[in-house]
Amino acid sequence: MCTLESAPFFDISDPAFAMHSDAVRSARAQSWFARTNYGVAVLRYNEVSRLLKDQRLKQGSAQWPEHNGVHSGLFYDWWTKNLLVLEGEDHHRIRRLLNPAFSPRHIEPLNARFTALAEELADGFIEAGECEFVRDFAEPYATRVLCILLGIPESEWPTIARLASTVGLALGVHLRRDLEQVEGAIHELYLYAEALIADRHANPGEDFISRLVLANREGDSLSDAELRNAIVLLIFGGMDTTRNQLGLAMQSFIHNSEQWDLLAGRPDLGRKAVEEVMRTNPTTTWVTREAIEDFTYNGLDIARGTTVHLFTQVSGTDPLAFPDPEIDLLGEHAPHYGFGGGVHHCLGHFVARADMAAALPLLARRMRNVRVDGAAEWMPDSGNTGPVRLPLRFTPAP
Amino acid sequence: MKVYVDRNLCDNHGQCAISAPAVFRINSEGILEYEDDVDGSRRNDVEDAVDVCPVQAIFIRDGE
Numbered sequence: 001m002c003t004l005e006s007a008p009f010f011d012i013s014d015p016a017f018a019m020h021s022d023a024v025r026s027a028r029a030q031s032w033f034a035r036t037n038y039g040v041a042v043l044r045y046n047e048v049s050r051l052l053k054d055q056r057l058k059q060g061s062a063q064w065p066e067h068n069g070v071h072s073g074l075f076y077d078w079w080t081k082n083l084l085v086l087e088g089e090d091h092h093r094i095r096r097l098l099n100p101a102f103s104p105r106h107i108e109p110l111n112a113r114f115t116a117l118a119e120e121l122a123d124g125f126i127e128a129g130e131c132e133f134v135r136d137f138a139e140p141y142a143t144r145v146l147c148i149l150l151g152i153p154e155s156e157w158p159t160i161a162r163l164a165s166t167v168g169l170a171l172g173v174h175l176r177r178d179l180e181q182v183e184g185a186i187h188e189l190y191l192y193a194e195a196l197i198a199d200r201h202a203n204p205g206e207d208f209i210s211r212l213v214l215a216n217r218e219g220d221s222l223s224d225a226e227l228r229n230a231i232v233l234l235i236f237g238g239m240d241t242t243r244n245q246l247g248l249a250m251q252s253f254i255h256n257s258e259q260w261d262l263l264a265g266r267p268d269l270g271r272k273a274v275e276e277v278m279r280t281n282p283t284t285t286w287v288t289r290e291a292i293e294d295f296t297y298n299g300l301d302i303a304r305g306t307t308v309h310l311f312t313q314v315s316g317t318d319p320l321a322f323p324d325p326e327i328d329l330l331g332e333h334a335p336h337y338g339f340g341g342g343v344h345h346c347l348g349h350f351v352a353r354a355d356m357a358a359a360l361p362l363l364a365r366r367m368r369n370v371r372v373d374g375a376a377e378w379m380p381d382s383g384n385t386g387p388v389r390l391p392l393r394f395t396p397a398p
Numbered sequence: 399m400k401v402y403v404d405r406n407l408c409d410n411h412g413q414c415a416i417s418a419p420a421v422f423r424i425n426s427e428g429i430l431e432y433e434d435d436v437d438g439s440r441r442n443d444v445e446d447a448v449d450v451c452p453v454q455a456i457f458i459r460d461g462e
Contacts, residue, residue: 096416
């Protein structure tokens with residue numbers, strides 16, 4: 001048993017820190033946890049699975065604005081009232097009212113539109129035999145899926161993509177420097193959200209936003225301000241993540257080309273492809289929690305206020321849980337935690353699963369012998385990772 | 399109305415306990431407990447729990 005003092009140490013704010021590294025694999029073999037410059041990192045599957053859902057831990061981002069010297073303003077008000085950081089009944093009430101619109105029953109009918117969108121985007125670059133995958137597919141696809149869901153004209157996707165990326169700066173280390181830009185983007189997204197809400201109040205239909213406007217439980221419903229906040233969270237949480245995850249999927253399948261070939265002929269494996277990519281190469285490389293009381297878990301004393309990082313990729317390839325951890329579309333694997341878990345489990349995961357499951361088999365069929373062609377650019381491994389730029393060359397197929 | 403949770407699928411996330419707290423709860427060991435015979439007046443809550451379950455492990459069996 002490792003003590004805290006003797007456990008491996010990682011500087012997770014070092015841009016060179018890599019989840020897929022011998023140092024991390026060796027630490028995982030030695031100990032279920034590591035020390036970091038921001039709390040404890042959990043490395044093994046069983047421990048991640050338990051602690052992710054442990055009620056002695058809360059979501060760890062509530063204090064993020066304060067930790068960066070931001071104590072008021074538009075960003076502060078949005079962040080501190082959003083579902084991601086709320087706890088207890090404040091969280092559960094809003095989650096209950098939002099959940100039904102995200103039901104798989106309502107998402108399934110969108111599959112045909114997701115497939116048509118993927119075909120349209122692929123048509124735009126397939127014949128050339130090359131593309132910049134983030135620019136030509138991942139970003140427009142992820143953003144237009146959001147537009148489809150929210151009922152925003154798809155032609156406005158570049159504006160939505162720009163605003164979502166700008167709000168995303170809020171998670172960076174330069175929050176204070178970028179605050180004015182972040183608040184400007186939140187303000188613009190509020191205007192989109194307010195227009196959608198007003199329109200559906202006046203003209204309710206069978207669409208996603210109408211379901212949220214009309215959501216009601218025992219006389220309780222979301223206020224327009226709560227709904228506006230949630231719509232901005234959805235755009236913030238739904239665009240970058242899907243864009244990044246699609247880029248990571250290409251990386252995984254380039255390294256496992258026989259799996260890509262398998263997927264090309266088996267579109268029914270699209271859902272399994274999403275699960276396997278997210279188990280072995282998730283964009284959200286860790287999920288953060290904070291201890292709300294002192295407790296001992298598996299021999300480790302965890303003091304109230306300790307930050308606990310649950311490493312998703314590292315635990316998803318833990319040989320104790322996955323004897324052959326490589327991506328395998330025909331294998332049976334325990335569930336991954338790329339969508340987090342417990343009460344804060346990703347709200348939009350049925351949408352993300354459906355849209356990526358539509359896109360990946362189609363890309364596998366049409367892009368043969370894919371390889372990286374030139375210099376790709378990557379985000380650091382900490383937090384949400386993925387390619388910024390991914391130039392690919394391939395043999396086109398109709 | 400009969401409620402059934404497939405324990406091979408259930409991952410104890412506890413989303414069902416948010417949707418239908420009178421039927422589902424996570425115990426102090428982090429394991430799901432639930433009522434398997436539920437009054438029909440709770441149908442809406444249980445249906446929300448069925449829908450929201452991340453691993454789709456909850457089933458309603460009518461007419462038993």
